[in-house]
Amino acid sequence: MFQNPWAILIGVVAAGLPVAVHFLTRPRPVRMPLSTLRFVHEAVLHRRTRHRLRDALVLTLRTLAVLLVACAVARPFLGQAGLSAVDEQADAVRVVVLDVSQSMGATNHGIESFERARPLAARHLEYRRGMKADLILAGARPVSVFTRASSNFSVLRDELSRAKLQPEKLAVQEALNLASEIIAREEASPVLRREVLIVSDFQRSNWGAADFSVLPSGTRIELESVAPAEPLPNLAILRVAAQGRAEIGRDLRLEVEVGNFSDSPQTVTVEVVLGEATAQLSGLCGANSKTVLTGDLALREAGWQTGEARLLGVSDALAADNVRACVFDVRPAPRLALVTREPATKRPSASYFIERAISPVEGTSGDVAADLSAATGDGLARLDPARLDRDVIGSVDLLIVVQPGRLPEDSINQLASVIRRGRGVLYVASDAADAANLRLIAGATTGMLKFPAEFAPPAAKQPRRNLFLVNVQQDQPPFQIFGDELPALLETLRFSGGLDSRRVEGALAEDILAQFNDQSVFLASATLEAGAFVVLNADLSASNLPMSPLYVPFVGELVQKLLGQGRRAGEIACGEPFALMLPPDAAAAAELSMAGPRAGEPVAGDLSDDGAGVLWKGDSAGGPGVYRVLLKGTPIYAVAATIPAAESDLRSVPAKVFEERLAGGREVRYRSLTRSGSEEHDTAWSWLAVACVICLLGELAALKSFNT
16 A cells, blocks of 8 residues: 555656657667778677677666655555455445544654644545545544534545644543444345545553453454654643642742653753743653652742743643643632530630641641631631521631531531532531531531441540551642651650541541541541531540640641642643532622633633532633633633543553454554554655665666766
8 A cells, every 4th residue: 555656657657767868869770981890890799798788778778767766755654454455345334433532643753743734634635436434623622523424535634634733632441432332323135345445543541451352343443653762852831839838928839730641751841921020940761660759839929820831941742731830719818617515714625725736836826727807816716516606607718617516507507618618627526516516517418418437425434545647648738848757757756546447438547647546537538629628536625635746736727638639729630520619608699700721712601500609610711821701801710620630651552452352352553653563654755765776876877987
């Protein structure tokens, strides 16, 4: 097969030029007066034989050189013929799947993989009698040109020429399911040949779990790879996040995850721009690994701050993932409230220990607290659990509940309202009333709040004494900051009292952050879509935890964890469905508008009033950048649409994996233009060019040997 078969015809025509030139430039006879012709006749016969041999050699080499040039331009593919070339006269239905995901934008020698794939797909969409076809553009949401296979090949080729690369991942199984549906719509016939031809880079992160068994039995599957023989080196920004909550006047601790998908370590530098603030982070990223760069960014402005992280001084295969949009909600210092029945004068007490951990200097506000009102006098307001102040409850960012006693129904409902609004709650549980309160709060949230464990009062025959901690998730907050010192700090802790617990079936193991040696829960997190609820199962007055050097940073990290889970923006993947609940204090949907990263560009999704607030929902997120929801021109919510991190790893699935493990009992053939061992090779043109040069050199050698 030839990629440019028209060059063969031109070559055949051009091959006649040396022959024509040879006959048109033959020397004509010249009359010469001579006394005798005997010796002249012998000399002429000798020269004529010599010249005929020379002319034959030169003419053959010149003609062969022209034909070799034509063949090289035609780009032959040598090897076993593909499925599309088998039995050209039979009726067939063919589905061509073209990968349009972001990884196809990788460049090799200045040419994108997608531009290499387009002509290959076009070759399979040429008209042939008895054949119907369809084209699937496969991204995050694969779409077909027709709902049924058609013989209108001109429309298919027009759609192929208009196809564009998309900044999204490839939904492999959805594309195969769609191809199966198109083939299944054709009438069953024993003579109808069914073909699925897929043109892709067969990226490992996308194709590693493909299942071809969904295609009808007897379907012939041909995979054409445009990936290079060796994986292209690539650097990428995979994630931009922050540790804790973004606050005005307080340095934000940034985390930027960088991936190095190459065989050599790289020193990377990332510049982060957020509003008017900038920071540069540098570090070494090992070969074929990921690293997290950290640094501080000083925030001077409040509100939704948008920006981007950019790799500096990088020239790699995929430029699109060298930049990643980010957005943070920079808020004032948080407001905290303590719900307890214990008086402030009672010392020691559980509420006193919590208050001192948050505001270590008595009578002053800590870094994480702010005045709620002139009546409170300090940064941590104390609220009576029997008579909760609705105004204060509605304005706080974090509630800490400790020794509240049995909560009345109105207080339960107010706490449930705080949870629904996305605010954080830290509940310090220690007695039977707390077990009942937790059940009532979970019930009042109508299923929004689900604990990983059920808490119950301890059995009278088995008192909880001299307990210590086990199964601590050391790599998760609040334990993460202690590093290698954590085991030594935990060895000194002893606990008495608290509640028994039983793990809920199906609960996530990572939601239980630490356990006692009797397997009851010490620290559990019930993370919600917005906000968080953490249960600390400990009687602080009956343990040595408050006297431990671990205590103050432990409580501080818990508070930051809860505040960081509150009203904050996140990321959505480009091209994928999304559903985001706006902050509870947002206005009605009719009063809001949306804006994208580029002026005048439509924003995906719609705003609608939901029972719990305003829902922003869409079938497909837009291109990379920050999207905002505005109230009278002021952003009240923002989210960053980003390229999926999996698209940055350009390694491909080996041919044998497709033909053996992923085939699903189907006939799968893998072809590549560059890889050894494939059915076709796009290297013959280079050898043809070499042969052409040899012919030209042979012509010069022939002329030299005949002294002409």
